[in-house]
Amino acid sequence: MLHHLIRPSLRVLRQLGLGAFIALILAACASKAPDHPFLPWDITLFPDGTSAVFGAHLGKDSLLDFKRLYNQKADLAIFVDPDKKTSLEAYFGPTDVGALSANVAIVAQVDEKLLQSWISADHARPDPTPSGAWKYPMSDEQIRTAQNFPIESITYKPSADYSESLIERRFGKPESIEHAKEPNAYWLYPNKGLLITVNKEGRDLFQYISPKDFAKLSASIPPQAPASP
Helix, strand or coil: CCCCCCCCCCCCHHHCHHHHHHHHHHCCCCCCCCCCCCCCCCCCCCCCCEEEEECEEEECCCCCHHHHCCCCCCCEEECCCCCCCCEEEEEEEEECCCCCCEEEEEECCCCHHHHHHHHHHHHHEECCCCCCCCCCCCCCHHHHHHHCCEEEEEEEEEEECHEEEEEEEECCCCCCCEECCEEEEEEEEECEEEEEEEEECCCCCCEEECCHHHHHCCCCCCCCCCCCC
């Protein structure tokens, strides 16, 4: 899932020169978050267990809705993990989300059997990825159909490097933290449908999903590395 952004071993994203400057601006706004609808800490929760972030209602709005909202093209592809899990992802690359810049990737809500049938019918040769997954290109017809699929989750990798204190100030204290002493610590906010990968050596990763589906995000957390002898 989210092979464009997740984990340093997948795609290494270049730091943007404005990152440190933006982080300083955010840190200075300690008393109140800016009044802007599309900031990463602005999460709207709905009674049906869904949520909205960055102007997109997860599980309701489509990939095309997001594309139109930000007026940016996306790279759509089907990924098959080593464990045979199949997903459809849309990578938007560097995107101005409100006042901030970030790399954005979206996982579509779609039946895996449909994706597998598309792979079988198209016979396109896949490309390997550093994660061990295979990336399958999509035909124009498949892309036209896929862009109407609902958004399941959004992954947001900001150009700014947020401090842990800033994250806690904006999002609140996590319900739990996994792998707290490792380079990548995972902050869990199940009631918000949010998983933050706090990278002690680089930029952080913010993953959003409807709270009712949060188990899918928590299940993606890798097992803890064994202790050194």
